[in-house]
Amino acid sequence: MEDVKNNMENNKEVKYVVLINASGIAFIHTLTPELARTEVTDERDKDALGRREITVTEYKEAGESVIEIVNPVQISTTPWGVLRVIFTLKHLDVEIKHSEQQIEEETYRMIQKAILTSLGFMILCVGTVLMLSIKILTPLIQLTHSAEKLSKGDFTQIIDIKQKDEVGILTESVNKMVRDLSEIIRKNISTSKILSEGTWDQTASLGETSALLKDISSTARQN
Numbered sequence: 001m002e003d004v005k006n007n008m009e010n011n012k013e014v015k016y017v018v019l020i021n022a023s024g025i026a027f028i029h030t031l032t033p034e035l036a037r038t039e040v041t042d043e044r045d046k047d048a049l050g051r052r053e054i055t056v057t058e059y060k061e062a063g064e065s066v067i068e069i070v071n072p073v074q075i076s077t078t079p080w081g082v083l084r085v086i087f088t089l090k091h092l093d094v095e096i097k098h099s100e101q102q103i104e105e106e107t108y109r110m111i112q113k114a115i116l117t118s119l120g121f122m123i124l125c126v127g128t129v130l131m132l133s134i135k136i137l138t139p140l141i142q143l144t145h146s147a148e149k150l151s152k153g154d155f156t157q158i159i160d161i162k163q164k165d166e167v168g169i170l171t172e173s174v175n176k177m178v179r180d181l182s183e184i185i186r187k188n189i190s191t192s193k194i195l196s197e198g199t200w201d202q203t204a205s206l207g208e209t210s211a212l213l214k215d216i217s218s219t220a221r222q223n
Contacts, residue, residue, distance in 0.1 A: 001028055004083070015066060015088040019073075020045055021081035031086075044068070048082045065089040143174060 001019065008014045008030055016031030020040055029035040040046060048070045057068045067087045073080045 004028055013087050013091055015086045018045060018084040020049060022079055024049060048084050051082060139171060146174060
């Protein structure tokens with residue numbers, strides 16, 4: 001009995017203890033000490049007397065969740081009675097609430113971290129797309145402007161794009177086409193100039209020939 005009382009005092013989880021002999025007399029009742037040495041009348045006490053092995057039961061008592069452990073007591077091989085130990089779940093509930101709070105805080109931190117990571121990833125993706133767009137669209141815009149000037153007869157445009165991709169290949173092709181066209185036009189201008197000079201020389205020669213013919217004709221008339 002002293003061991004039971006000492007263990008109960010040193011264990012905060014124990015709500016109360018009831019020690020009942022086989023005749024139904026309570027030797028210890030820490031919840032209601034005045035019931036000691038009296039016959040038990042509580043239904044749970046009576047039900048515990050019928051237990052022949054250790055049982056664990058969870059139920060609510062006075063609105064509080066408790067766990068009851070019923071341990072049959074024997075002296076040698078003779079049943080003596082039962083020991084009911086009722087544990088309160090108050091401290092456990094506090095720990096559970098504390099754990100739930102920690103879980104909620106950790107979940108909130110994880111969600112926050114996931115949101116920040118997603119936001120950073122989105123910013124990185126947008127930046128990458130923007131850089132690629134600038135890298136691709138800027139040369140295409142220059143090529144478009146060059147094509148417009150070529151259509152207007154300006155063959156002096158050389159696009160300065162130093163890329164090794166498809167856009168760079170296209171730019172080099174356009175530049176080569178512009179250089180070829182410029183060379184063709186230069187040759188045509190040179191040829192036209194030569195033809196013009198030749199035509200002028202031929203015209204001057206024809207003029208001289210015509211004057212000579214006039215002189216011959218005049219001399220012939222005089223003769």
